[in-house]
Amino acid sequence: MVIAQKTRMSEKFGQNPFVDFPSEHLPPGTESTLPEGKAAQTTPRKNRGRVDILRQKAGRGGKTVTVIKGFVGIGLPEKEQLARAMQKACGAGGTVKDGQIEIQGDKREQVARILLEAGFRPVFAGG
Numbered sequence: 001m002v003i004a005q006k007t008r009m010s011e012k013f014g015q016n017p018f019v020d021f022p023s024e025h026l027p028p029g030t031e032s033t034l035p036e037g038k039a040a041q042t043t044p045r046k047n048r049g050r051v052d053i054l055r056q057k058a059g060r061g062g063k064t065v066t067v068i069k070g071f072v073g074i075g076l077p078e079k080e081q082l083a084r085a086m087q088k089a090c091g092a093g094g095t096v097k098d099g100q101i102e103i104q105g106d107k108r109e110q111v112a113r114i115l116l117e118a119g120f121r122p123v124f125a126g127g
Helices: 002-013 036-042 076-090 108-117
Strands: 050-056 065-069 094-097 100-104 121-124
Touching: 050 108, 065 108, 076 094, 076 100, 076 108, 108 121
Parallel strands: 050 121
Antiparallel strands: 050 065, 065 100, 094 100
């Protein structure tokens, strides 16, 4: 009965070279054993667009600042939430000013990692 079912499945999708192998000793598939919420977490997040990461010194008294700009489609509350996460990860101060996030110090790599996790495509721009 089981072989007949497998044969019908292989006919439906084309030739299956594994139809004659017994599957009793194989572990169950991973998709069927995951809870509903877990499957949604493993899927990659949608690409939320390009974001430029700049390092600036000019007009800041010689201090280096990492500036993240080019956000499209997100509001001020989400930018503030991202800025807090960046400040915590970098161990530095920062702010949201004129639609861009500013983090004190040259923290481009740490900021890029956080932006990747949030679904953005970070690009190092400028010097």
